[in-house]
Amino acid sequence: MLQLKNIYKSFGEGRQRTEVLNNINLNIQEGEFVAIVGYSGSGKTTLVKLLAGLQQADKGEVLYKGQAIKGPGHERGMVFQNYSLLPWLSVAQNIDLGVAQVFPKWSKAQREAHVMRYISMVNLSHAAHKAPAELSGGMRQRVAVARALSMEPEVLLMDEPLSALDALTRGNLQQEILKIWNENRRTALLITNDVDEGILMADRIIPLNPGPSATLGPAFAIDIERPRDKTQLNHIPEYKRLRNDVITYLLDTGADAKRQKELEVNRELPDVKPVMPRSGFSLALR
Amino acid sequence: MKARTIQLLQFTGMFWAIPFVRLFSGEEILVQLRQIWTSIGLPVMAIAGFLLTWHLVAQRVNTSLGRLPGPMEVTQQAQVLWQEHLTERAKANDFYARQDARIAKIKAANPNAKPRRVAFTGKPTYLDQILTSLKTVFVGFIFASILALPIGIICGANKNIMTALNPIIQVLKPVSPLAWLPIVTMVVSAVYTTNNGLVPKSFIISAVTVAMCSLWATLINTAVGVASVNKDYLNVAQVLQLSARQRTFKVILPATLPMIFTGLRITLGVGWMVLIAAEMMAQNPGLGKFIWDEFQNGSSTSIARIMVAVLTIGMIGYALDRLMAALQQKVSFA
Numbered sequence: 001m002l003q004l005k006n007i008y009k010s011f012g013e014g015r016q017r018t019e020v021l022n023n024i025n026l027n028i029q030e031g032e033f034v035a036i037v038g039y040s041g042s043g044k045t046t047l048v049k050l051l052a053g054l055q056q057a058d059k060g061e062v063l064y065k066g067q068a069i070k071g072p073g074h075e076r077g078m079v080f081q082n083y084s085l086l087p088w089l090s091v092a093q094n095i096d097l098g099v100a101q102v103f104p105k106w107s108k109a110q111r112e113a114h115v116m117r118y119i120s121m122v123n124l125s126h127a128a129h130k131a132p133a134e135l136s137g138g139m140r141q142r143v144a145v146a147r148a149l150s151m152e153p154e155v156l157l158m159d160e161p162l163s164a165l166d167a168l169t170r171g172n173l174q175q176e177i178l179k180i181w182n183e184n185r186r187t188a189l190l191i192t193n194d195v196d197e198g199i200l201m202a203d204r205i206i207p208l209n210p211g212p213s214a215t216l217g218p219a220f221a222i223d224i225e226r227p228r229d230k231t232q233l234n235h236i237p238e239y240k241r242l243r244n245d246v247i248t249y250l251l252d253t254g255a256d257a258k259r260q261k262e263l264e265v266n267r268e269l270p271d272v273k274p275v276m277p278r279s280g281f282s283l284a285l286r
Numbered sequence: 287m288k289a290r291t292i293q294l295l296q297f298t299g300m301f302w303a304i305p306f307v308r309l310f311s312g313e314e315i316l317v318q319l320r321q322i323w324t325s326i327g328l329p330v331m332a333i334a335g336f337l338l339t340w341h342l343v344a345q346r347v348n349t350s351l352g353r354l355p356g357p358m359e360v361t362q363q364a365q366v367l368w369q370e371h372l373t374e375r376a377k378a379n380d381f382y383a384r385q386d387a388r389i390a391k392i393k394a395a396n397p398n399a400k401p402r403r404v405a406f407t408g409k410p411t412y413l414d415q416i417l418t419s420l421k422t423v424f425v426g427f428i429f430a431s432i433l434a435l436p437i438g439i440i441c442g443a444n445k446n447i448m449t450a451l452n453p454i455i456q457v458l459k460p461v462s463p464l465a466w467l468p469i470v471t472m473v474v475s476a477v478y479t480t481n482n483g484l485v486p487k488s489f490i491i492s493a494v495t496v497a498m499c500s501l502w503a504t505l506i507n508t509a510v511g512v513a514s515v516n517k518d519y520l521n522v523a524q525v526l527q528l529s530a531r532q533r534t535f536k537v538i539l540p541a542t543l544p545m546i547f548t549g550l551r552i553t554l555g556v557g558w559m560v561l562i563a564a565e566m567m568a569q570n571p572g573l574g575k576f577i578w579d580e581f582q583n584g585s586s587t588s589i590a591r592i593m594v595a596v597l598t599i600g601m602i603g604y605a606l607d608r609l610m611a612a613l614q615q616k617v618s619f620a
């Protein structure tokens with residue numbers, strides 16, 4: 001369904017040039033739910049933007065149903081990491097903007113009903129006519145999710161859509177997304193910084209190695225029966241093993257990258273101890 | 287009620303009145319009094335100091351028209367101008383009353399008669415001049431906006447057009463109204479030949495000159511605003527697949543509105559400043575012509591009257607700026 005073939009992507013020219021993605025290969029089957037986890041700044045957003053058609057790869061092919069992706073399209077819905085709501089429109093108007101594009105033949109009342117359905121799905125009915133500035137970060141994130149879902153795309157690209165939510169809302173939305181994905185067997189790509197979330201939701205979880213020049217790590221297939229119950233997961237040995245493997249892999253590659261970077265820095269500036277960025281993972285053990 | 291009043295005062299920029307509202311609603315009296323002192327007491331003191339200095343300096347300056355007028359003379363002339371206005375209005379009312387009476391009489395004698403009505407042709411009063419000036423600056427402002435907004439949007443949307451037009455804009459921007467006026471006069475005279483008396487030529491000349499001098503702020507702000515629309519919003523427009531028209535009206539323009547209004551605010555300010563010079567030269571009835579006429583007139587009260595005009599110009603300019611600031615606040619989103 002979605003394919004990345006030998007993708008290379010860098011930003012900038014000359015000395016400022018940063019290699020972000022290095023030979024990325026990914027094949028997402030129709031109806032599959034894939035999660036990608038990776039450190040902050042490794043290039044996850046860049047990866048989804050390539051799939052959304054918002055950015056072009058330097059080298060390699062990005063394919064949707066075998067056709068090269070030239071730009072964005074309604075069949076690929078996107079939840080932006082930074083919500084990207086239009087601040088001069090209310091919650092309902094923000095969502096309606098997309099709905100009106102996808103369903104141009106609908107009457108106003110039809111659209112409104114549709115919009116309200118998705119707003120209530122993310123528990124924001126009371127805030128439907130508020131401006132984004134009046135909402136909390138988590139509420140905005142939910143609007144962004146509702147906007148993408150309301151367009152009923154075949155493929156859902158989600159860039160850390162739930163990262164600003166409390167555990168409870170997060171759990172609810174996870175279930176909602178899974179429900180929508182399951183109902184029509186959509187295809188979904190979820191970027192996340194939460195390994196548990198990845199394992200709960202996805203069929204496959206793939207680490208993106210730390211950048212620069214990030215490559216994809218090995219895919220971990222998640223063979224846990226659906227529907228998965230968050231509260232029961234902890235008792236499943238398969239879950240524990242997977243979680244352990246993924247986290248160990250991430251910690252190892254993170255340590256490798258750190259060591260390598262230290263080596264490089266030490267070569268140039270022998271006396272300076274670099275301050276490394278904190279990793280972007282929630283590793284808290286429950 | 288109280289919260290509403292305070293909101294309204296904040297919106298109109300009358301921050302100094304807020305402590306009064308709080309005081310009367312019985313909030314901590316000492317705090318409010320101190321507030322009133324800093325927000326009103328200090329400016330009032332400064333104004334008093336200014337008037338005193340003016341008074342003292344004026345006494346020592348002798349011009350060909352006598353001593354430079356101080357605050358008293360100016361206040362007095364302001365009252366005289368107001369009286370002149372009332373007298374002139376009374377005259378006009380008299381005139382129309384008499385005309386109506388005459389027409390009624392003619393109609394009574396002969397119901398089929400169509401007596402001619404004539405407009406009163408008194409000389410414009412000071413208030414008429416102010417009104418003309420406001421009209422002129424408003425029309426000039428509209429001209430400027432009609433020109434600057436579309437060009438600004440196009441410049442902002444297309445880097446090449448921006449690069450192409452930039453030198454022209456930069457060269458024309460600093461030109462004084464006094465330099466534009468002869469050119470505008472010639473062009474308007476050549477083009478606007480229908481002289482049907484609806485709009486005097488001098489009015490158009492002044493308005494166009496105002497537009498020529500003031501449109502640049504709006505043009506540049508619009509262009510920069512459009513060019514620097516948050517990339518995230520454009521990404522959204524792309525992902526939602528908005529048409530070019532929708533992208534312009536639903537995303538780019540709303541995102542740019544605060545910048546555009548900043549530009550419009552500057553444009554109106556510059557326009558008002560330029561207007562006086564334009565009116566002087568174009569002999570368009572208005573505050574500029576009023577000043578010019580008083581200057582030519584050279585009577586003992588002329589300078590005081592000109593000073594009244596100066597203060598009027600300043601206060602109207604301030605009011606216009608507050609108005610635009612309020613609008614600007616209204617369109618800016620958090």
Ligand SMILES: Nc1ncnc2c1ncn2[C@@H]1O[C@H](COP(=O)(O)OP(=O)(O)OP(=O)(O)O)[C@@H](O)[C@H]1O
Pocket residue numbers: 011012018020038039040041042043044045046047081211280
């Ligand atoms: N438009 C751009 N211009 C230049 N550099 C960019 C651009 N976009 C991303 N980068 C660089 O690419 C790298 C990866 O960025 P990206 O946003 O894809 O990371 P990420 O994995 O999504 O991080 P996070 O988890 O913090 O969202 C970063 O080093 C960033 O500086």
Ligand SMILES: [Mg+2]
Pocket residue numbers: 044045046081159
């Ligand atoms: Mg990101």
